[in-house]
Amino acid sequence: MFQELAERKGVVVKDGTEVVDVTKRGEGSILVKTASGEEFHGTKCIITVGAWTRKLVKSVAGMDLPVQPLHTLLCYWKARPGREHELTPEAGFPTFASYGDPHIYSTPSAEFQGLIKIAMHGGSPCDPDNRRYAAAGAADLVEPVARWIDAFMPDHVDTAERPFGKNVVVGAGFSGHGFKMAPAVGRILAEMAMDGEARTAADAGVELGDFRISKFVDNPKGNLKDF
Ligand SMILES: Cc1cc2nc3c(=O)[nH]c(=O)nc-3n(C[C@H](O)[C@H](O)[C@H](O)COP(=O)(O)OP(=O)(O)OC[C@H]3O[C@@H](n4cnc5c(N)ncnc54)[C@H](O)[C@@H]3O)c2cc1C
Structure with a gap:
C-alpha cells in the first residue's frame, strides 16, 4: 500500500536490487552502486536496510554501528473451538504485552481466521545473511510461549494443536x-x-x-x- 501510494507520487521502486556501495562523487553528489552494476546518483541518499544496517554502513562508511539482528519467530496459535470470535478486534480483544520472563506480545486474531499471534519478544543474535530458517531456536522461542498461554489463556487458545498439527x-x-x-x-x-x-x-x-x-x-x- 505504501509502495503503491509512493509510486503514484512519482517514486520508482527498484525491487530485488542490492546496493553494494554508496560514495561521495564530488560536492553535493552521491553515487549508489548495485550488485548488478547499475549506478544511481543524487544529492541525498537515505539508507533504511533494517537488519543489514551494520553491514552496509560499515562497508560504505567504515562506521561500526551497534545494531545486532536477532533471530526470532512469529507464532500463530489456534483458538479453541467456539472461542474464535472472542479473540478478534470486533469482540474487543486487545493488543497486549506481558513484560515478564518470557516477554510476550500479542495482537488480536485478524489476519488468519481462528489463529491469534502470540509470540516471544527477542531471540538470539544472528547474521541476517546466514540465518538457519528451519527449526533454528524454535524450541526456545515457542515452548515458553506455549507455557505462558497454558498459564494465562488455557480456555481460549490450544497449544497442543499447532497449525499444521x-x-x-x-x-x-x-x-x-x-x-x-x-x-x-x-x-x-x-x-x-x-x-x-x-x-x-x-x-x-x-x-x-x-x-x-x-x-x-x-x-x-x-x-x-x-x-
Ligand atoms: C517477528 C516480528 C514481528 C513484528 N511485528 C510488528 C507489528 O506487529 N507491528 C509493527 O509495526 N512492526 C512489527 N515488526 C517490526 C517491523 O517489521 C520493523 O520495524 C520494520 O519492518 C522495519 O522497517 P525497516 O524498513 O527499517 O527494515 P526492513 O523492513 O527490515 O527492511 C529492510 C530492507 O532492506 C533491504 N536491504 C538489506 N540490505 C540491502 C542492500 N544492501 N541493498 C538494498 N536493499 C537492502 C532488505 O532486503 C529489506 O527489504 C515486527 C518485526 C518482527 C521481526
Whole structure:
C-alpha cells in the first residue's frame, strides 16, 4: 500500500536490487552502486536496510554501528473451538504485552481466521545473511510461549494443536536408498496421516525417533554420525 501510494507520487521502486556501495562523487553528489552494476546518483541518499544496517554502513562508511539482528519467530496459535470470535478486534480483544520472563506480545486474531499471534519478544543474535530458517531456536522461542498461554489463556487458545498439527507429514531425505524402502515408508507415512501415529512400526518395536523432524531443533545435522 505504501509502495503503491509512493509510486503514484512519482517514486520508482527498484525491487530485488542490492546496493553494494554508496560514495561521495564530488560536492553535493552521491553515487549508489548495485550488485548488478547499475549506478544511481543524487544529492541525498537515505539508507533504511533494517537488519543489514551494520553491514552496509560499515562497508560504505567504515562506521561500526551497534545494531545486532536477532533471530526470532512469529507464532500463530489456534483458538479453541467456539472461542474464535472472542479473540478478534470486533469482540474487543486487545493488543497486549506481558513484560515478564518470557516477554510476550500479542495482537488480536485478524489476519488468519481462528489463529491469534502470540509470540516471544527477542531471540538470539544472528547474521541476517546466514540465518538457519528451519527449526533454528524454535524450541526456545515457542515452548515458553506455549507455557505462558497454558498459564494465562488455557480456555481460549490450544497449544497442543499447532497449525499444521499432525495434518502435514513430511517424508524426505532418503539419500539414494528410498525406492527399496517405499512400501515400509509408505505405510508409516499413511498411518501418520490417517491415524496420527505409525502403529504398525511401533507394534513391531521399530524405533522411529531418529526420523522425527524435531531432530533438527538446535542441531542442523540431525542425527548424522561421523563415519
Ligand atoms: C517477528 C516480528 C514481528 C513484528 N511485528 C510488528 C507489528 O506487529 N507491528 C509493527 O509495526 N512492526 C512489527 N515488526 C517490526 C517491523 O517489521 C520493523 O520495524 C520494520 O519492518 C522495519 O522497517 P525497516 O524498513 O527499517 O527494515 P526492513 O523492513 O527490515 O527492511 C529492510 C530492507 O532492506 C533491504 N536491504 C538489506 N540490505 C540491502 C542492500 N544492501 N541493498 C538494498 N536493499 C537492502 C532488505 O532486503 C529489506 O527489504 C515486527 C518485526 C518482527 C521481526
